[in-house]
Each structure stands twice: as C-alpha cells, then as structure tokens.
Amino acid sequence: MAEKFEEFDLLYSGKCNGVVPVYKYRSNVTGITVVIAQVEGPLVNGYFCLATEAHDDDGLPHTLEHLVFMGSEKYPYKGVLDLLANRCLASGTNAWTDTDHTCYTMTTAGAEGFMNLLPIYLDHVLYPTLTESAYVTEVHHVNREGEDAGVVYCEMQGCENTGENRTHLALIRAMYPGACGYKSETGGMLENLRTSTSHRKVCNYHKEFYRPENLCVVIAGQVDGSQVFPAIKPFEEKIVSKGSLPPYKRPWQSTVPPLEASVEEVVLFPSDDEEHGMVKIAWRIAKAKEFYKMSAVMTLMEYLTDTAVAPLQRDFVEVPDPYCSKVGYSIIENADGCVYMSFENVPKTKLTNIKERVLELLKKLASGEEVINMTRMSNVIQRQILDALSNLEDHPHDTIAFDMIGDFLYGDTKEDIQLRLNRVETFRKLKAEPKEFWIQLLNAYFVGTNYVVIIGDPSQKLMEQMGSAEKERIKQQQKTLGEKGLTANGEIVEKSTKANEVEPPDEMITCVSVPDVKHIQFHHIQPSSNHEKSAANNNEKFPLADIPVLFQLDDIQTNFVTLICLLDTGCLPTDLKPYLPLYLEVIIESSILRNGELVSHEDIIAELAADTVHTATSIGVAGSRFNCGNFSEIVCIELKVELEKYTKGVQWLQELLYAVQLTPDRLKVIATKMLKDVTRMKRKGSAAVGAVMRNMLFSKSSNMCISTMMRQQTFLGQLLTKLQSDDPDTAKQVVTDMTKLQQLLTQPCNIRIHLAAPVERLVQLGIAPNTVWEKDFLPAGVNPGGERPTVKRAVDFITSDPAAPAGMVVGVGAVESNFLMQATPSVSSFDHEDIPAILVFVQYLTQLEGPMWRQIRGLGLAYHYSMFLKPESGLLYFVLYKSSHAASAYKVAKQIVDGYVDGSTPFSPIEMESCKSSLIFELIDKIKTPAKASTESLLTYFKGVNMEYNQSLIQKVSAVTLEDVKRVGAQYIAPLFDAAKSKCAVCCHPSKVQEVAANFKG
Template sequence: MAATNFKLVYDVVSNGKVPVSMYKSTDTNLTVFIANIEGPLVNGYFCLATEAHDDDGLPHTLEHLVFLGSEDYPYKGVLDLLANRCLASGTNAWTDTDHTCYTVTTAGCEGFLQLLPIYVDHILNPTLKESGYVTEVHHVNGEGEDAGVVYCEMQARENTGESLTHLSMLRAMYPGHCGYKSETGGIMANLRESTSHKKVCDYHKQFYRPENLCLIITGAIKAEDVFRALQPVEEKLKKRASPPFTRPWQSPVPSLPDSQERVVPYPTDDEEYGMVTVAWRGFLAKDQYKYEALSILLDYLSDSAISPLQRDFVEIEDPYCSKVYQFIIENSETCFGFSFGNVDKKRLHDIAPKLKELLKKIADGEEKIDMDRIANLIHRRVLDALNTIEGDVHDSVAYMIIGQFLYGDTKEDCEVRLNPIDSRRRLKSEPESFWLNMLQSLTQNKPWVVVVGDPSSKLMETMGEEEKGRVEAQRKELGTTGLEERRVKLEQATEENEVEPPESMLMAVPVPSTESIHFHPLTPSSNLPGRAGAANPRFPVAEVPYKFQLDDMSTHFARMLALLDTSSLPLELKYHLPLFTESLMESPVLRDGEVIPHERVIAELEKDTLYTDSGLGIPPGCFQCGDFPHFLVTEVKVEEEKYEQGVKWLRDVLYGTQFTADRLKIIANRMIGDISSLKRSGSRIVRTLLHTLVFTKECNFNVASMLRQLTFLTQLVTKLESDPEKVIADMNKIRDLLLQPPNMCIHLSCDTKKLAANGSPVAPWKTFLSGATSLGSGDGTTTPKMTDFVLSLESSPHKKFIVGVGDVESAYFLQVVPCISSYHHEDLPALKVLVQYLTQCEGPMWSQIRGLGFAYHYSIYVRPDLGLLYLLLAKSAHVADAYRVGQKIVQEYLSGENEFSEVELESARSSLIFEIIEEEKTIWDTAQESVLCYLRGVEHEYNKEMVKKVPKVTVEDMKSVGKKYLAPLFDPSVTRSAACVHPTKVEEVTTDFKKYVLC
C-alpha cells in the first residue's frame, strides 16, 4: 500500500465471513471502516454521533440542508446529479436519536470513488444557505399555509397513534436532562416557532467535524483507492483550525426512579381499537452478550402463536389485541419492552396488569421456561445471521459498525459486536437459571413505563378544526402585505436554490463503464416447454411430473415456493384465501395418521426451518398482495442439512393442514384486529380504493382488500358459531381445487452440488404432488394474464374516489392510465428512461414537487404485467398543488417548452442502470428475480439486456414515447384516481382538483 496518513487500527472478521478493517487519519482523526464484500454494489454509510436536548429537530433539518450544496460544489442538487452519473440512484440519509447517517450505493467501485470526496465535502463543508432553509425546512407560503420538505415529512407522522405513544414512552423512560427523550425529527410547532437557520448552522459547527465522522464502506473496493480519493478532503481539513471537540453522549443517563403510567389520546375516526406500550430499562449497549440474550428472551416471550404473550393475549377466543411485538432501543442505557397493537378499547387498561401477572408467573418458575424452544430460537438466530451474509450483508455489517462507532471502544468490543453468531452459540449452553435471572432482574420489582394509546374521534375533530383556525389566524395576522412578503420570500429563495450547476461541473465526473460489473451467478432450469434452460445432471427436472423451476446457485440454504393458481376458484371461495393462507402454518397437521396439534406444528417449524410464509402474490401478502396476486404462494426456507425435512414440511402444510373451527375463529379475529391499524394508513387506503376502480371483483387485489375482508371475516366469525362444518368444508374445497396438478408449480432455489452429496435432491419431489403423472401442456407462463383482471374504462363504474380519514394528516394520491402491457415492448426502455429523467433525484419533479414542499414523496412507474402507468403523491401537504406542478412539468417537456438536457439524460440513464442492477444485488434477490422472470414471460438475462438497451435511448426516443404514454397520465378522460386526506380537507382538495380538470 502506498504511503498514506490513514493508519490501520485493527482488523476483525464478521461472522467468520466478512473482513472488516478500521483506519484512522493521523492528520484529521477521520475514521474509516472498510468491509470487503463481493458483489456488484459498493455502499457508503457516513455516520456522525449527534445529540439534541429539545424538539427543534436540528439533527433532522441539518441532514436535509447538507444536500443543498458544498463549498466546492455550491449548487443545490449537484450531489445527487453527480451520484446519478456515478451509477447510483441519488443519495439518502436518516436521522436517529443518537446519530445521523448519510448513504449512497453505486454499481461498482469506480463511481463510488469519484463521488466519495464530493459527498464528504457536502457533509463537512455545506453551504447552509438561508434560502435552502426556507424551502427545505419550513416556510409560510403566499396563501398563509405552512410548508417545507421537513415540515411535510413530520406532518405525515407526528400525530399518529404510534408516534405519539412512542414519544411519550421515551419522555417517561429518560427523565431529566437527557437527549434520548427528544424528537430529533422536529415537532411541527417547533419547526414553525423555534427552529431557526442560525441554530442549524451552530449545530453543524458543534457536531460535523472529522473526528466525529465515521466513513463505513462495504463492497469490493481497495483501501488504498479509498485513501487516494479522500486525499483532497484531508488536505482541505488540515488547513483549518477547530475548537476543542467534546464527544456526544458522554453525560450520565439519569436513572428511572419510579414507574410511570400515561394515557395518550390520539386522533382517529376508529375508536374500536387502541394500543399499549410497556417498557423497562435494559443493559448497557456495550454489553452485547446480554443484549443478544435479551433479544432472544423477548422473542421467546412474544414472537409466535405459541409464545406466552401471544398465547394469552392474542390466541384466545376473546382476544385482548391482534398483535404483540418486542423491541429493544440501543441507547447507551438501552430500553426494551412490548407493544400491543389493535387492543380492544374496553381492555386498554387490562394489558399492563395481565402482563405483570404473566411475567411474574414465569419469573417465579410457576410456568417453566421451555428450554427446547429457547434452543430452537437461538439456532434460528444463528441461521438468520448466516442467511444475512448471503442476503442483506451490506446493511447488516454497517449497522453493527455504527453501534461500534457510537458505543464501542476497543478491538475486543468490535469483535464481539461484529460476531453475533459466536454470542448466540455461547447462549446455547446457558442454563434455565440464566434466563430466569435475566427476566427477574429486568422486570420484577423494577420501574416500568406504561403508555396507553387511547383512540379519540373527538380529538380528531378538535385538532382538525384547531389547525384550520390556526392557519386562518396566521393569514389574518400576516394580512395582505405580510402574505405578499411571504410569497416573495419563497419565490426569491426558490430562485436562488434553482440556479443550475454548470454543465462542465457535471461533465467533469465521467459515467463509469458497466463492463466490469458482475451479476450473481445463477443457473436456471425447468421442465416447462420452451423454458428448459441448462440441463442439470444433479437435478434432472424432467423427472418431476408437474411444473417445476430450479435455481442452482451458491448457497447454504434451500428455498422452496409452491405457487398455486387461484384464478379458477369461484368468487365465493376466493374470499376465504387470506384466512386460508394465514391458517396454513398455524393449524393442526395430519401426518402418518396422527393429528399433530397446532402448538407442536409451530414449535417444530421453528426448529426445522429458517423462514416460512404464505400469502398472495410475490412476495406473499395478506391484505396487500404482491405481484401476480392470483398465485397463492407458500414458502419454506431451510438450511441445506434439513432439505428433505423442508420438502416434507411444505407437503404437510399444503396437504395435511386440518382446519378447525376454534383455530379459524382465533385467526380470523386476529386478522380483523390487524385491519384496524391498516385502515389508519393513507398509503394502504389509497391503493385499496384505486384497486376497486381498476381491477375486476374477481382479482385478488380486490378479493384480499382490507375493506372487503373486514366485512367477510366479521360475517365468517359468526358463521363459525352457527355452521362451522360449512366453513371447514369450504376451506378443504379450496385446498382440493388448488392442489390439482395444472394449478401447481414449485420453484426451488438451492445449491445442487451440496445437496447431491447427501443423495438425489430430485427424489423427494417425484411423489410430492398427489395424482401428478405427467406435466401436461402449457408453456409455464401465467394464465390468465394479469391484464385480464384490469377493467376497461367503460366497465369501471367510477373513475375518481376521495376519502377522508382522521388518522391521515397529510394527503396521499394515486392515479393510473393504460400503458405498455409487455416486458418485450420496444418502447419500454425509452419510457423507463423518460420516467427516470423526470423523477430522478434532483430532476424536474424532485426540485419542483419535493423541493418546494408540496409532497415529501412522489413517483411515476410503469407496470407492464398490469398494462398500467402509475402516478403517486405521498405525505403531501398540498396535494393538488403537487399534482398541478407534476402535470405542468410533463406538459412543458412534451410540448418542447422545456428542452431535454443531454447531461441530465446521461444522469437518468446511469441511475436507471443502477436501479436495474440493484434488483439483483444479492444472490437471493437474483433468485427472486428468477421467479418473476417466469411469471413475466421474460428470459433470465432480461435485466442484463435492459442494461445494454438503456444507454441507447435518445432525446428523440423520449419525446416519442412521452406523447404516446406519459401525456395520457394527466388526461382525465382516461385516468382513474384515488385520494386520501384528512376529513376536514375533503371539500378543499376536491375543489382544488377541479381547477385542474381532474374531477
């Protein structure tokens, strides 16, 4: 390695697989971690420890302003435009209570190294202009309304039940002077009245320093290349004198002297269900062994239908709630607890006493800890860590390193933190007394915090009226002159922010070649006519007498999917499908003449599998289906040693499940409770509404709709009381129809070489499907096509929906128009590039919709499987304005009023190439794409071919496809639309949209 001011501090290996090295600059104290990970992507996580003691949201507001230009690159958006050229899709960041992290992912290391010094310059030397603060954080517009990107983001979540109860828990858990109880995102009142541009600048001086910055880089990249890229940053930093630095989070955390119980009303129009959080103080974050143990203990208590909490609170005829989940918050002094969701309002105050009684029963030994189940959970955690190495390894390693940066000191701390597998294997030898002592020491006779989230429709109405009154009072106070001043101030700020960087600055960063980027190797084969693929002598799929698809790849696991075509089911049976899928893994099973009770089934699945799931579409969903929802998908994933057990389990749950009235009733009641929280989600509601406008009633998008299922399941619970035999007969009939050989296809992803070492991997499948003797006809593509479920415009009884929901403070909007219906259509590459051009980070829509604070999120996307083009606006403070601006942008580009730029086209093509490559960033992502290739009717090389087509798209191509496909997206005669807003804004939004000829 060439001479450098970065010196190696230590090397460790994470989970026996990933080499990690820590370096420190002798000149600036800048820290660099490099994790060597094979694959097509390189990731950067640039982390700073940040601390706040108020609700002004300074960490969050500063995070946003960093992206608006730097000393060397003083233009808003230039960082994202350059990132797009570097085979990335813009940049991103998040703000947590104890740190702020900036991220970027590139295809290959060449673009990453080009962008690295530019990104670090933005972090350490941002321009922080007041004009950026005005548009990005908060402003009052010429109508007297509050807006801004940060304001819009916080408006979408501040007054949700989950956010209010969580913040209340933190306030109680960390009393006194302690940053852990602050809302680092910013509270709207503070953003309006207290937060200021000067405070943000001062905050940057305090925390954004090289000795407080940790650059975490994961991927196939050389350390010497990283240090070479950072050299100009280092030289610049050395010339500056900085005041002494005090590391954040050094003050002792005040103790929790007494238990706290709080009731937090939250606005909603559904008062039937509330929520409860119960929490305690935990261990120090440095004690990772105890942290791992606590996590497993909490899983034991709450993670499945046989866990004590779910057993006593959910899995009963008259449930207290529909879900319980555990959490640990890794502060220097951690806290942990349980959240109870969709709690029957009449029982909100019964949760904590019942929980206290149950935990005491276990801690006192009255209810024995099931050590076999503890061992199974530990083994699953080990497998999960090994699976992560093959899957989400970049994020997993980076998050562990962030914890080390914040709370670790030594190499030994890092080795423990980065090797959770070692800790988990050690935990297997801990006796029952270890787990009992932990439960006793943390929960018995210890102060706790109980927060009851109480749903209130009255509060919803009051808050809505108060907000309208506040805005009206603000208008009056400003008066005509003041409003004009605000309009001018915003206009001037926008004008200053929108100065474009010179083309020479963008062109100075060349677009890297994609030639050196390697996709994960996967060899597909199948017995489908026309889709045979490569012959695999270790797994001759032709010997399987039903549809079978194989992915042969390098892995220690085997994933098997059963895809069952539901399209031939009668509609009255289809409505049972969500309940059917939820019941498969949680019901008794008939095996070898013996009925195995559901508790044992769940326990044995925990023991024998890494992961199981069942639902509609890819990936499987319940009330929100995945792609191709007419397929019911059941999934089992196992370690390679348990391959044959995995096949047996898949067959057992499909063929052997015994539907019983008591289990069906319990599961149905739980699902009804789950719908309660879904009805409070603006994004879920708007998608559900649009589905009713676009798809036939037979389509599973509508069959599984939470609104239809609420009615159906409520009636079914009653029917289970009066006529349980009929319900059970219907469930069995569904199974009989779905398991007919023409309806079944198996997709297996595994390493055939490893499996073949222990016998024939094809043998268990030859007798898997009862009654299958030969493959039959068909080419293996989906029949019917998804486009068969799309209503024609003439058949759609309604074209536009708007609904008011009390839990939704900002607006959501979704619109759709007919479009390309084949993945092989010659116009598809150009249409994708055009959409990318308009929507890319710092592209036209980013700067004018998000940048001006109209909506926090927007997107346009094409779905050839559905033959539809979508427009989405989400978390929008001014949804009609966001729509108007989007419409204007498209019209001006298509009319020629705005000219397409070759430089921005280059950025669009590069960022689109990255997004295509990212679809296969891990071997398991590649396997998922393989499943979709069959369903989409495309070749396995499809993404690689698309990467080659994208660079050939020209401006003329974009103009041509824009007029054909994008112009209709804003034509009210051919679009269908759904909007979800607060009830107080339904009339206002409807009126505003009529101005734009939408309604």
C-alpha cells in the same frame, strides 16, 4: 489489507460471523474513522455517520440532514451531489436521522463511481453551504396563501400525530426523565419548526457536531484500501488547511438519569375508529456496551413473542377473545438501553387490562410457576443464528454497517467490535446458558423493576378538534400576516427558490465520467426447468424430467435452500377467492395429519420454526397482508432452510399443501387476528389510497380486489359471524368452503415449484436433490396429470364497468397529510419495444434533482412522489406521498409533463445521461444478492422473457434516443395526467375532503 495506509492506522481486522472481511482504520491526522467491509456482489454502499445529540424538539439533527444536500464549499449548488451520483451508476443519495446519530448514504453499481463520488460527498457533509434560502424551502416557510410548508415540515406533518408516533414519544419522554437527549424528538415537532427552529441554530449545530473526529465512513463492497485512501487524501489535506478546531467532546458521554419510579400514561390519538387502541410497556435494560446482556434480552423477547406458541402470543392473541392482534418488541440501543413490548389493535375495553396480565406472566416465568421451555429456547436461538447468517447473505451491506455504527457510537475496544461482528458466536454461548440464566435475566430487568406503560387511546373527538384547530390556526395566521405579509412571504419563497435553483455549470457535472458497466460483478445463476423436455436435464446433478409438477431450478451460490411453491388461483370460483388471505395464514398455524396421527397446531408452529430460517405466504410474489405482490393471480408459499434440512423442507411443503387440518377454532382465532389488523392498516394514508385505487381499477373477481383491507374487513366479519353461529352446520360450511379451496389449489396442474440452492453442495452432503420430489412430494392417489392452464395476469382483470368511479377522495382521521395515486392504461407486455424509452422518460422526470424533485419536493409540496410502470397490470402510475398540498403538487406535475411533451421545456443532454445511469443502477439493484437474483429469475417465467432480460434491458436503456423519449411522452406519459384517460384516488383528513375534492374538480 495493510496495517497502515499513510495517515490511516489499522485499529481492527477480522471477519463478520467468519464470512466477510472487515477492517477499521482511523486517521492520525484528522481523526476520521473508515471501515471497509469486503462484501461480494455488484453494489458498493457508503454510510457517512455522525453522532448527534439534541436536548430539545427543534429537530436540528433532522433539518441539518436535509440541508447537507443543498450544496457544499467546492460544489455550491443545490442538488449537485445527487446529479453527480446519478452519473456514477447510483440513484441519488439518501440519509436518516436517529435519536443518537445522523447517517448519510450512497450506493453505486461497481467501485469506480463510488470512488469518484466519495470526496464530493465528504465535502457536502463537513463543508455544506447551509444558505438561508435553502432553509426556507427545505425546512419551513409560510407561503403566499398563509399555509405552512417546507420539505421537513411536510414530512413531520405526515407522522407527528399518528397513534404510533404519539405513544412512542410519550414512552421515551417517560423512560428518559430529566436532562437527557434520548427524550428529544430529533425529527422536529411541528410547533417547534414553526416557532423555534432557526437557520442560525442549524449552522451552530453543524459547527458543534459535524467535525472529522465525529465522522465514521463505512464502505461495504468489492473495494480495498488501495482504492479508498487515495480518494480521501485530497479531502484530508483540505481539513488540515482549515486549521485546528476547538477540543472535541464525544457525544453521549453524560450520565443517563435513572428511571426512579414506574410511569403509566394514557395518550389520546386522533382516529375515526374508536374501537381499537395500542399499548406499549417498556423497561430499562443493559447498556449499549454490554453486548452479551443486550443479546440475551433480544433472545428472551424472541422467546416471549415469536410465533403463535410464544407465551405472549399464546395468552394475548391465540385466545377466543383476543386482547390484541399482534405482540411485538423493539430494543432501543442507547447508552442505557430499553426494550418495549407493543400490543397492536387492542379493544378499547381491554386497554387497561394489558399491563397486569403482562406483569403476571413475567412473574410466573421468573418464579418457575410457568416453566421456561428450554427446548423451544434452544430452537429460538438456533433460528437467531440462522437469521444472522441469512441477513449477512441477503442484506450484507446494512448488516455490517449497522454493527459498525453501533460500535462507533458506543464501543471503545477491539473486543467491542469483535462481539458486534460475531453475533453467531454470542448466540452459541447463549444456547449453552442454563434455565437459571434466563430467570436471573427476568428478575434483573422485568420483575420488581420500574417500567413505563403508555396506553394509546383512539379519539374521534380529538380528531375533530385537531382538524378544527388547524383550520383556525391557519385562518389566524393569514389574518395576522394580512395581505402585505402574505405577499412578502410569497416573495421570500419565490426569491429563495430562485436562489436555490441556480444551475451548476455543465463542466461541474461532466467532470465525473459515467462508469463502464462491464466491470461490475454479478451473481451467477445456472437456471433449468422442466417446462420443456429439452431443458429438463440441463443440470445433470439435478435432473428435472421426472418431477411430476412444473419445476424451476436456480443453481446459485448460497448457504441456504429457498423453496417457493406457486399455486395458480385461476381454478377457483369467485365465491371461494375471498378465503385466500385467510387460507394462506391458516396453513402455517394449524394442526397436521402426519402418518395417521394428528399433530397439534402448537407443535406444528414450534417444529416449523425450528426447521426453517424463514416461512412466508402471500398473494402474488413478495406480497403482504391485504396487499398483492407481482402476478397476483398466483399465491406463494415460501420456506428457507439450511442445506442439511433440504429434504425436511420438501416434506414440510408437502404437508402444508396436503396435510393441514382446517378447524373452526383455528379459523376463528386467525380471522379475528386479521380483522383487528384492518384497523391499524386503515390508519395509514398510503395503504388506504392504494386499496381504494385497486377497488376502482380491478374487477371484483380479481385477487387484487378481493384482498384489499376494506373487502376483507367485510368478508372476515361475516365469516366470524358464521363461525360463532349457534347452528353447527353454519360453521361447518366455512370449513367445507376452505377445504374445497385447498383441494382445488393443490391439484398438481396448478402447482409450480421454484427452487434456489447450491446443487453441488447438496450433492456433497449425500443428497440426491431430485429424488424426494419424484417419489414423495405428491401424496398417494394424487394424479400428476391434468391440463396446465395459463396463469392470468392482473391486466386481464382491469374493470370495464362504465359505472366504476374515475376518481375518489377518502377521509382518514389519523392522517394529516395527503396521499394521491393516479393510473392510466399503458403497455402490458414485458418485451414491448417501448418499455426502455418509457422507463427513461419516467426516470428523467423523477430522478433525484430532476424536474419533479426540484419543483414538487423542492418547494415543499410533497415529501415524496413517484411514477412507475406495471406491465403485468398494463398500468402507469403517479403517486404523491405525504403531500401538504395535493392539488398544487398534482398541478405542478402535470405542468412539468406537459412542458416536455409539447416541447416547450427542452430535455437536458447531461440530465438525460445522468438519468440513464441512475436507471441502470436501479436495474442492477434488483439482482444485488443471490436471493434477489433468484427472485428475478422466477419472475422471468411469468413475464414471458428470457433469463438475460435485466442485462438486455440495461443495454436497451443505454441505446434510448431523445427521439424515442419524445415519442413515448406523448403516447404514454401525457394520458396519465388526462382526467378522461386515468383514474385517481386521494386520501386526506376528513375535515379536508370537500376542500380537496373541490380543488381537483377545479
């Protein structure tokens, strides 16, 4: 691109890791920084970043982030930005607040809508209205009932007192003593939001930090300067017309006070489970500008924590009596950075033992008593190189944006940018560093230096005290306000809501036209499969006819090979199914019999990490531990490898299926690790309510049910009792059961392979891609025959038990907000003719600045809500997340739906057009990268639809009429809010269970 676009000077041009062109410009008139990264694909992402610094817990950066979306000088109406975004093939806008910056985002399908929205977004960021009425509803207020509410308040209420948050806040407070903004809770503490934060403070904060010199706009997608700068020019003229601003002082330039002594602190957190806590240990490390040193610390942390053979995992997790279920790390990239290790699910009796064991291990490594394994270090760095390249392919927009945000905050020179954008080069240099370099690094930052230790100690007593204290506080607040005060508060909220809900004129919305989908660039896939003989040889360079298992090929432009093995669990008897989650974790961390020799689990873990970019297993496609993905009656084993290791990847898959050796010791270690993780999961309201709902909806023989954390907790506990039995036959029975499961699952008739790869490039490497599958995949003596059963779907397991509860409220001590999930039967075929209309109705209700946004989130009743259709299970869902008043939010949602269904609330033609546009964006978002496009391709085989399903659905959505929407509303949406036709689960604090249950009964 050009070195200059009118007032914008080119400061840097280069390629991110030698792949994606990146250009950085700065305006010599206003000081605005613009970065353009020419990422391929259908989406264009924008990131509007401002450096923000706070020295208290009022949460001004966070409150301001919310208020920016409430209207601007030129567009002075709440939500107009999101309404316009929805028309621009986007799904609204978003933002996040970090300790050192605030970033506003938007993503559009194609460049046309992005350019239309760009100057409108800039007007909101630099010239928001910041009205007092917006502050009342969006930040904090006390309602007519004397209860605290507001969107920001509701959000922070849902996270302030979790163990993770309380320990993290204690850690940064101790790590950054004295006058330092890094110790602040920029989200806002509840006490501050109630008593200290104010509308005036927010306005003053905007004046100080929201100015053009402090704004960096990162644009990633198929755009160039000739499109971007003309779109910005009129806005620059507006900035100039405002006159000069006070002198600019760049944030985060003050000296960070040193950590002059080690700190150890015990932090209690509310929990109804007192058996397991957490520990965090932190050290100061390099400055943000010292990118090479920062990268070296990251590599050292990977060496210490990544995979079961890493020293910390080996000594704390992979032992008969574990100290925790997981060891992780996080680097905080501040002016003076820090790194902390996290030890999760630590038995209460071992909370005080972690620190000494960690320090002792680090001393051993630094002194040479334990030798650093340079072969493994080299493998760790090689995987970091591949991860960097993989992230650039799978998450290109975010990868480059995060690098450029870091540069904007702390960088000064072209060399700083070059280092950030070329991590691969940095890792290659680190790969050449000798052992002495890593020892020096340990001594520089971790051995003999000051540290911070935070012990998170679970307390049921604190949980009860906090529940009682909050009830008493509300009671006292109601008493203080009195009837007059409560009425006045209600009127303030009502008045503010009315002021906020003034509708923008139609011409303000329609002035932005809906872009044409025809101009959007999609990733091309050439699919083929051997499901039918006629299609088996569609790809002449990769014939599939002679491969002995079901095989699906996506020939796609990518730098990697992704192999996914899908196993049908329909062959398993009910008594073996509970072993599935354990089996999927065990197979990638166990010994293997290779060429007649037993290779230890330690060697297998290290080799697998060296040979792959990514390894994952799950129940269903893209599932997670204790949570099924799509098509839950299959299990997935996924490997991602370099092109050169294609054959090796197939060999690994074959060994994981047929050569894994199951032993009581490994089963015991991994089952213990999983069991401890249940404790962490049970503290999450969203996880708890989801598990309860699945237990209510699905039969006990379904994977959806057997994989829930509550059932796995019971099963794994019983299994460990058997494994620890003095009777060897009892432990052997567990191994026998697991071996039987393994044999049944890996019968060729139950196997399906999905492969995504650039076939031409494999051939150019001298690889005959089909040969290894034909000759080597099935072991000798395994017959490829057998009848292939039809994979069952989740809808086949919907419970018909009349005794199953229709509603349930559960209490979780670590939760202060409410979480709700409700479901009703709906369409169960992916090609059902009503799906497009159902999706449009749901999108109309839930789109940003749509009816539910305005009346649920806008009134502070819940931080988030959603509705979604799951044809695979034949269910339609409604969800409330972090709700301050679940019953009130639910009642409002029902009223909204009833209004549209009975016709008392008319549909807006303009909002209908916007909703279709935002829905089309969400469909395109599913196929935004080669990996995502291939995943959607995989799913088409199980959905029973053709490869053009998504593109066809886009056309059908466009064609949905108002009559279609009205018809499906009565037929499918209304039953979701009918207690006789739906099931409901709610999670709340134990002290509120009776109250919540009574509210819903009423």
